[in-house]
Amino acid sequence: MENMMGMDDMKIESLKEMISGGESITVEFKQSKTKLNRDVFESVCAFLNRNGGHLILGVADNGGIVGIERLAIEKIKMDFVTSMNNPLKISPTVYLSVEEVEIEGKIILYILVPESSQVHRCNGKIFDRNEDGDINITDNTNLVSDLYIRKQRNYTENLIFPFAELSELKAELLVKARKMAANERSDHPWKSMNDLELLKSAGLYLKDRQSGKEGITLGGILIFGNEELIHAALPHHRTDAILRKVNLDRYDDRDDIRVNLLESYERLMQFITKHLNDTFYLEGDRRISLRDKIFREVVSNLLIHREFANPFPAKLIIEKDRVVTENSNKSHGNGVIDPENFSPFPKNPTIARFFKEIGLVDELGSGVRNIYKYNKIYSGAEPVFMEADVFRTIIPLTMQAGDQATTQATTQATTQADEEILKLLEFCVVPRTRSEIQEFMKLSNREHFRKNILNPLIKGGLLKLTLPDKPTSPKQKYYA
Numbered sequence: 001m002e003n004m005m006g007m008d009d010m011k012i013e014s015l016k017e018m019i020s021g022g023e024s025i026t027v028e029f030k031q032s033k034t035k036l037n038r039d040v041f042e043s044v045c046a047f048l049n050r051n052g053g054h055l056i057l058g059v060a061d062n063g064g065i066v067g068i069e070r071l072a073i074e075k076i077k078m079d080f081v082t083s084m085n086n087p088l089k090i091s092p093t094v095y096l097s098v099e100e101v102e103i104e105g106k107i108i109l110y111i112l113v114p115e116s117s118q119v120h121r122c123n124g125k126i127f128d129r130n131e132d133g134d135i136n137i138t139d140n141t142n143l144v145s146d147l148y149i150r151k152q153r154n155y156t157e158n159l160i161f162p163f164a165e166l167s168e169l170k171a172e173l174l175v176k177a178r179k180m181a182a183n184e185r186s187d188h189p190w191k192s193m194n195d196l197e198l199l200k201s202a203g204l205y206l207k208d209r210q211s212g213k214e215g216i217t218l219g220g221i222l223i224f225g226n227e228e229l230i231h232a233a234l235p236h237h238r239t240d241a242i243l244r245k246v247n248l249d250r251y252d253d254r255d256d257i258r259v260n261l262l263e264s265y266e267r268l269m270q271f272i273t274k275h276l277n278d279t280f281y282l283e284g285d286r287r288i289s290l291r292d293k294i295f296r297e298v299v300s301n302l303l304i305h306r307e308f309a310n311p312f313p314a315k316l317i318i319e320k321d322r323v324v325t326e327n328s329n330k331s332h333g334n335g336v337i338d339p340e341n342f343s344p345f346p347k348n349p350t351i352a353r354f355f356k357e358i359g360l361v362d363e364l365g366s367g368v369r370n371i372y373k374y375n376k377i378y379s380g381a382e383p384v385f386m387e388a389d390v391f392r393t394i395i396p397l398t399m400q401a402g403d404q405a406t407t408q409a410t411t412q413a414t415t416q417a418d419e420e421i422l423k424l425l426e427f428c429v430v431p432r433t434r435s436e437i438q439e440f441m442k443l444s445n446r447e448h449f450r451k452n453i454l455n456p457l458i459k460g461g462l463l464k465l466t467l468p469d470k471p472t473s474p475k476q477k478y479y480a
Helices: 009-020 040-049 070-084 140-156 173-183 196-200 218-224 227-233 261-275 290-304 348-356 366-378 402-414 417-427 434-440 446-459
Strands: 027-030 053-057 099-102 105-112 127-130 134-135 204-205 214-217 240-243 253-257 280-283 286-291 314-318 322-328 384-387 392-397
Touching: 009 099, 009 253, 027 040, 040 053, 040 070, 040 105, 040 127, 040 214, 040 348, 053 140, 053 402, 105 253, 173 196, 196 204, 196 348, 204 322, 214 218, 214 348, 218 227, 218 261, 218 348, 240 261, 261 290, 261 314, 280 417, 286 290, 290 348, 290 366, 290 392, 402 434, 417 434, 434 446
Parallel strands: 027 053, 240 314
Antiparallel strands: 053 105, 099 105, 127 134, 204 214, 240 253, 280 286, 314 322, 322 392, 384 392
């Protein structure tokens, strides 16, 4: 059931603890045994407007797991996603994913709802969240005003520029965004929208209900704007890409990037492609680029999860044995992040959601876990994520070090979908012992074989254990 559920055992245990802790300002249960509860979207709206939260379907108010009837699962998921894309239900619309989880032999549905940078309405009403549940505050002008002020104060991406013109946005990028969104979802609503409708749908054109101002937001300018408009709206906007391997005092190569986020993404990926070796890897029956898998996430995080009000320039620095990124951050913690046990906080939810719609990022929080997963295969080392006023990501590049060329030639081969690995996988169609595989590879150094070949293949999912609960058993065998 693990693949179907999309959750590992640690996350399932965390979900069990959440259920046992009961409902709270960030946790809401709905039975939804055969269909969605009528007030599901009021809870979603309240979470979006407050601090975000966890919506769990198939659980009673008292925490009892009732489960979703299996024949109703797909319809409930479809109804939820369809309604979230309907501006008459949730406005502005939000794109959330639904995960299936099996607990105690019953299926429940889990939805992570991030805090939004905008004020949302459900069926035309504004809901907020407190310890007692969801509250309709539509007619309470003081609470509504406080909510708008809080959103505007916390999220610079929503700053409105009423004098910015559509003509100052790059038309070709709006066309490109439609195509990319359609590639992700053939029936995407942006396909049939004009430019203004697309901006409004994406939350990049807003109206301030307090001041009456309306226009393109800073987020819209940063995504689509030409250089003159971006400089006028945010003079300090800049991303510095630096290669520093030989000339450590200055740099060997540099790209000073002051364009919109979509073009910044392309230039950063081009810089990485120019200066970092690629490694292809067989994931299932599909060849993937480990470099692109890792740095697609690194670059996206660097661009969209920064505090734009801070003049600190974002940086991507390629060194001899690592890549370091730095960007200004509105910190919600301090210290090293544990990828297996952290709660992601969206720094710019609207921009992040836009990047997700066009396929440049995955679900909130999955980027860190993907970098962690693929970099252990790519270089055999674990990345480091450090939360502070300046957020730092460190990606080790041990395979690139020249003084390890001989050893790393074998390591790199383990991650390539080449003939040698394919032969090994064919050999392991029948379960084999460690010594049989090592002999087949004609390698005498047991520790080297285990560390640089066997373990990466297991971590990458290419080899499986016949005794997964006893990984060190002398009776252990491995199969493809």
